Amino acid sequence: MFSCSTMMHIPTSQFLKLSKFKPIPDPRCKTKVATLSMGCFWGPDSLFGSIKGIMRTKVGYTGGSEPDLPTYKSIGDYIESIELYYDPSKITYLDLLQVFWNNHDSTDKSSYRQYISAIHFHDKEQEQQARDSMKKMEETKSNSIQTLLMPYKTFYDAENYHQKYILRKYKIFLESLCLNDDEIKNTYAACVLNGYLGGHISETEKVRILDIGLSDEQLRYLEACL
Template sequence: MSGIELPTNQPTTLARDAEALRPAETETATFGMGCFWGPDALFGAKEGIVRTRVGYAGGTAPDPTYHDLGDHTEVVQLEYDPDTWTYAELLDVVWANHDWTGSQKRQYRGVILTHDDTQQEVAERSRAALAGRTGQSVATTVELLDQFYPAEDYHQKYELRTLPVVADELEDLYGDVFTASTVAARLNGFAAGYGSEEQQHDLLATLDLPPTVLDEVRRRL
């Protein structure tokens, strides 16, 4: 997904994204952690996570959809700042935030989908360390990503969409690049209860959104 090409003299809500790292400056990670709405919000609230999107991967069926998933799994895909996060640190978040001990139906299974040999090696080492540390079998698998299929628009930034006053305003601002917005990722995380009070305050103080929109976000916090 391409970055947001917006001039930095735009109103501050848009400028926050215009100043974000471009895809070429980030690294990408893909994880299956159960229903993808929660992980999307969890990671979206974290500094250094530049963009998030949810989709389907890990299977062989062509062109999966939510109602015709085939053998794919719900996953979250992240673009992250490698100066803020290592891949191993992202894996620590993954292990701490899904049930890696049990076997789930394929749609919601735990899976780490690696993008290259380096991620594969780090993920396998992390998985083995978890098993050794806990003495438990790790059901979450490590597999090489073949293809990522973006989920339907109504799944993207789902928690934020439960605040339609906010989501509608942002979609009007961003149009087709709403899903790729760092601001939308943060607000999606805040809507789900993630992020510190200081982080929430600092972001909201810089956004030139209508008072009704900001009040709706604060109501959820």
């Protein structure tokens, strides 16, 4: 289970200036949506941002019933979650579920509802695939799976400082991107960079970094970071 308290502090850049970002347009494709909960949402935001076929990610709160809008400091019965916009021609919902199962402890019964494991299905097809994948996972576990399968409810975006949390740690680099808070939350470039700076993108996948329009100076900085 991802835990906010165990996330490592990431140092900011030692560069005084960086060339400004000249982004290419976000890839044009029809996307589908998946919504998952696997503990603190900072880690999954970076993890899924590194995966080919993920176009956008954002973190927030869902799965609750209380009438007041949830916030991080007043979350009520809502659950920290991540919303994924993916290209189904490059990655499937079942692929996303496999990443979900492999990257948190689904047998952990959190004492805080905020951090429970859950799959929020958007339609009947997602529900059936979630149930089938969970059944397969149960066959591999010695302890019972605690993951909840829930119909999707309204997703409330988390506060801006939670969106692309790892990318925001590199403050000078982030300033060079010239992205506003809405663009940090919703653009493909921010999604990929958050995955890269979380250490998830492999050497063979680094070509995706080259495709988003960074300057040579920004690329050298990224290399220095990792």
